[in-house]
Amino acid sequence: MTKPRLLPVHLEPDPGETFLGQLAHLRGLTGDLVDWLPPAHLDAPVPPGTSAVVVADLSGLAYRMVAAFRRIEVPILVVTSEFGTVSMWDWEIRDHLRRRGVATIAPTSRQELEDVCRALATKAALARSTMLAYQDDLGAGMQPDIFKRFYWWEDECVEDMRRAFGVTIERRSFRALAARAAAVTDARVEAAWERLGDSVPIVGLSKRGRGEALRLYLALSDELDESGEVIAAGINCLNESATSTTTPCLAWNLLFEERGLMWGCEADLTSMITETLVHKSLGAPVMMTNLYPFLMGQAALKHERIPYFPPVERPEDHILVAHCGFFGVVPRSFATGWTLRPRVLEIVDPEGNAIDARFPEGDTTIVKIASDMRTLTVAPAVLESYTQYENSDCLNGAVLRVADGYRYVEALPSHHAILANGDLSRRLDVVAGVLGLTIAHI
Template sequence: MKARLVPVYFPGKNDDFDRQLTALKDLLAGEAELLEPVLLGTALPDADAVVFPQMLGEGYRMLDQFKAIPLPVLVITSEFGTMAMWDWELASYLRAEGVNVITPYDLEQSRKLCRALGVKRQLIQSKFLVFQDNPGEGFQPEIFKRFYWWEDECVQRMFDKFGITVVKKSFKELGARAKAIPDEVAQPVWDEWASRLNLDALVPRQVLSALKIYLAVKQELDADPSVQGVGINCLNESHFSDTTPCLAWNMLYEERRLIWGCEADSVSMLTKFILNRSLNVPIMMTNLYPFLMGQAALKHERIPAFPNVPEPENHILVAHCGYLGVLPQSFATEWTLRPKVLRIVDDNATAIDARLPEGNMTLAKLAPSFEAITVVEGSLEGYAQYPGSDCLNGAVLRIPDGYSLMERASSHHYLLMTGHNLADIRLISKVFGLDVVTL
């Protein structure tokens, strides 16, 4: 969805404004629709942000008109699609007076801002669909009853802040519909995807069951195009299905960029949607097991010890459902669908064994208030395997300050991205009205 930008000019605009506006229409053609220009201080049309192709000294004397703008204010005044350095002073003055001024200094930042503005508008028109029946009442209730994303308060706060609607449907019914799909309906899908999927580790029944979940979810998406993300309470209520949705999430992301929610974690889905759509960055959800957690983490993963590394206090083992977690093929350096690992899912279930590239990484997640996003940059140092455990292939992350993460992390679920993305997250956070908390 393209951002709708309304160009704003000062009284007495000149040819420089027109030249820059023409340049912006070309530079941002893939990300933004530029509306008809309006005079600063006059009524604005329906738009996602205003953009100033030209800044003038009159701005110091038009503070009230700036304060009356209810939208983010983008300053993109150079022919290169960035702010001009001469605009620092006026931008700083306006920010000090409470105006939400955003000054991208790189063309790609301008494009990311436009994508973020489009995402912000799309959220208001979108739904997340979650399949669950009685969260916490199934397997491991002592764990699952603790999670905020199942609270009505959480759903309401997401709607109040971002406009996203969470629709709940029965996992029991979805699982029954999937099981009822004939093998001869699922087989052509297998034939179509066979060359793209590494399924050699599975028997036919495992593959067909996984594909039937894909088909059942796809029917829901086709019936309601406003659904942009789907989650299933796939572990806690795994008795409602003879498989897991991991393969379906991979296929639906590759087909239509559908955002997925392991364990129906809608907060992870929302974080993932905002960051993936705005930044076009590979992203996934996984569990954090900080080395500082000691035996509490080791026991849960059924492993004897963490890897031997320097400064263990600044390291995290990350894993989910036996491997790194659900990772789409287009993000992965290695990708295989394997038999299930966790004991609480059906013996016929499957899990993705995949890897992100080693090197720079970022962890992020929206805080429960939805007024902030927590972020930490670090590096993916390598992978650790523990045969016979619940961590057959997890990743080892290094971060700057493990003690800070322990004190300020918002969840055991975090979104793991390739690259260092803190600067870009700070940039787009201004679009969504979020504070950035670095861990």
């Protein structure tokens, strides 16, 4: 990604020793993450292409320069200690500015400073990038009573994402992609398999199923080579499963590991943008899955073809998460265990594949962009265990605990959610201002 361009500003007429010393510290702390512009006075015009303004040194002059702060239209970072954080002595000034309509972003650790720099780069990358959605007959294929409902297929969703992030959404034909995959030669498939070697543990998948999975991966690779800056891609793989002789699970894993491409099961644009924002900004492992709160009772049990939820204390605060028979699509580098297996869902081709993988147990964050594209919903959770049900659509799912299950179910924006490893609540709070988002804690 292109580095963000940071403008250091000084309040005094000329840069003082304290300002220049702190700027030297910041250059060392940020390293190759950013490009620094020449210092400028706070009152000077912000040059075009500036990603953010950095206040490296504050003084009482700030109380008399509120109007100058208000004129700045890019994010304002206050990083006034040699450790890459806001200085404690600047809390009064920051509060004074906040109460007069000037929002600032103030890291409390070097990690938060680095997060902000990566978030600025992510914001810039989205504005010049494309997300691909492969689809033809939305809602008209398998399980149309379910698939006719989703916002991510609406033109309004596409326009909202473009307006919020500048990203281009390009819809392409799934049929054309499947035809391109079918035309991939056996020689290319065998060469790809030899190159991958032991990096793809496979159990139970037929040789034909493996070959079809690799054909789709190679076809997608070819399309990406031809398409410029593609940051994420998704396929309407379940609803239009009759289009293809395979599923894209292996392809999404390989394309992430090789290119950093984010993925969207069922061509879910909102999941793709959420994964991109969280992973590219924080570097945190992410994955996409379905939520089945225990509170939903038989509605959830029937869909997963399981007889009961696992026994837990306070079941109302627990959520079963599973997607396509297992935990969900997890890149191998994020997983504590990873195996490619035959498909589980009967609506996809028998030669299809699915990833059986796990995240680390412990602190987890459930996160998803809301339909206004201005709100990121965030819920700290604990991944307590994994659970298995034979002859079901949940051969290996995870059990999450949230603080308040009733409040969570009332406020969640979708049945699709992104899980991120660790408790990222504070780090997301910090980068939200850079990304133009507000955080809704649920």
